Amino acid sequence: MDEIETVLVIDDENGVRESFKMVLKSQYNVLLAETGQKGIEVFKDNAVDLILLDILLPDMNGIDLLERLKGMEPNVEIIMVSAVKEIPMAVKAMKLGAYDYITKPFVVEDIKNVVSRAIEKHSLIKEVTYLKDELLRYHPSKKIIGETKEMKDIFELINNIADSDGSVLIQGESGTGKELVARAIHSQGPRRDKPFVVINCAAIPETLMESELFGHTKGAFTGASRSKVGKLEIADRGVAFLDDVDTLDINMQAKLLRVIQEKEFERLGSTKIIRVDVRFIAASNKNLKKLVQKEHFREDLYYRLNVFPVDVPPLRKRKEDIPLLLDYCLKLQSQKTGKPLKQFSKNAMYILTNQYDWPGNVRELQNLVERLSTIVKDPIIRVEDISFFSHGKQDIVDLPLKEAVSAFEKQYIHEVLKKTHGNRTRAARLLGVHRNTLQNKLYGPSQPEQA
Ligand SMILES: Nc1ncnc2c1ncn2[C@@H]1O[C@H](COP(=O)(O)OP(=O)(O)OP(=O)(O)O)[C@@H](O)[C@H]1O
Ligand SMILES: [Mg+2]
Structure with missing residues (x-):
């Protein structure tokens, strides 16, 4: 089950605090603080996802507090609350990273909506941050050993194609080092500081593949209890490594082709277009050309991927x-x-x-x-x-x-x-x-x- 998110309300008016609590407590864990100082303490002691912050507090200026809280935890979402609509103040708050600015008195539905949107954004950011950390952890920069002509040719090829954005198709028997070569292309090119995201086409069941690649919105299908960021979105400005690309089913091949051509897609359950800048590196231990001839693999996708072919020779050669x-x-x-x-x-x-x-x-x-x-x-x-x-x-x-x-x-x-x-x-x-x-x-x- 997903954990319940925590909302902290910092407001000196008891009535305001209590009404926020009434509106939000069925969905969130709600914490209350009546002064700025108290707010900071509660924030330090709890994993807070979202703060509703009054702009006028008895002990400090809400804008200063916003800056301070963001300084402590840049990923926390903060919604500023004020009795009067002051445009310059709102602009300033947004510039300092506030998620939104609302004025009292408020409509219950509006509050619910803005809070749920902010929480949604927050959990997506958390997910991306987590995945990025994980990517870094599993990125041991390994040496590629080899002094034969065959391997020297591969090193030269890696060097020549690393700077380009063109797709790469790495073919070779199982265990020859295809993933190692893909990582080398990534780490020698201009995308080296951006993620190298492995998409294991063989390990993911067909039905989940779409959500894995493109992500989904909350409620997009039965069991989608919250939004999920797709791997292609995480790979933005980096490299997506399509391992065992030959095992993609024919429908997914068509969808992948579209992404490679258009550089955009939608999350499942959403119509919002997401644009990405991804370099694709695919790998296969099959002869993809032969699969094209047998009509198991789309010819157009094959040519899209095979801009730079790399054939890793087996060890016996x-x-x-x-x-x-x-x-x-x-x-x-x-x-x-x-x-x-x-x-x-x-x-x-x-x-x-x-x-x-x-x-x-x-x-x-x-x-x-x-x-x-x-x-x-x-x-x-x-x-x-x-x-x-x-x-x-x-x-x-x-x-x-x-x-x-x-x-x-x-x-x-x-x-x-x-x-x-x-x-x-x-x-x-x-x-x-x-x-x-x-x-x-x-x-x-x-x-x-x-x-
Ligand atoms: N030239 C090499 N020098 C050092 N280590 C290598 C070399 N080639 C492969 N390896 C190591 O061998 C293992 C297999 O390599 P890798 O996973 O890249 O193979 P692969 O071609 O992707 O295999 P599969 O098709 O089975 O997925 C890895 O642990 C990799 O680090
Ligand atoms: Mg591999």
Whole structure:
């Protein structure tokens, strides 16, 4: 249930205080103060959302008090109350941040309306402030590791497109770093001080997606007990990151296209046009072009999003980055746990780099390092520590004889290595071959010694 908002009435006339209370108490928690000083005390001790403030108080000037209260809490809404309509005073109050200015005697309905509008505004501001804080909290500026040509091209591309406002479509397999790239584009561009808002298209049920993107007014649909600010509004002047954009249903695709083209929309249940200035970055682990051909994705939206295409290559196509990533993840892991830095043995590193395809890409690599640094007690992570994972038995049926023999040899040698805990000299002795022969059979001629 939503909490009840608190209204503070500061007025020296008992009759005025009591009548405000009569009108508002069914909907709000109403607090009363008969002097400015008392008002300040009550304000300090309570979470007040709105103040009805008399302009003429016995102990201080209402305008000064307005300034003081706003100074203490800029987000509090204040409605000034006066016995006479003095235009210059009203203007001054509004300039100092008052929400409105009303004159006595007042009409009950008017009071209810102005208070409810001010409260509404206040709760929207609270929500936006909260969301912005949250965005900042979840914005760790992470390094993108990579020294291969493939990654250097990506860095250059990020650099080239960061300053533009054109939409970006990032494609790549799951776990390749698409979100990381999107954040880099945001943090290197002119919108870096404005929010980066993630809109997770896959996680949000279709029916809620609209309200998530555009927001809604109180009562817009059953269950909409209060207004909600949409993510696009929060992303104003910043970046909206449409993650898994391929999963948007066809109706939402049409609505999104409209926003990208017109830069405006309405909250659900409202006809007021909200204009926004948002840069769109979309990501997908599907081939969006193919989805267009199959008519699962709108062609016009595809071209709108694909102004700047960025294709993040899978890890197996940039194997030289794997050792760097392994080391980087070990370092992160040690920083996270406060435990001493671990290392991979040269051979373990070799196997992880050359003999595994990483279908889950960097995310899989990260998870593996996290798991290994927890289970392996030794400071060095060795071949036998990763054997469970890197040498699943290959199916050697249907291979040409020579390859079958070679595959079998490898499997057999790994079994023996497991027994000798990775010690190659002992394994070679058990197998009756020279150490170098064993080395060649496993990794080819040029492999370095075990660490
Ligand atoms: N080049 C990289 N350097 C350092 N960390 C990386 C790199 N690429 C990915 N990561 C890390 O791997 C994890 C997965 O990356 P990210 O979430 O960006 O992938 P994604 O492509 O969005 O995946 P999905 O399609 O599954 O959402 C994150 O923790 C990210 O920080
Ligand atoms: Mg992602």
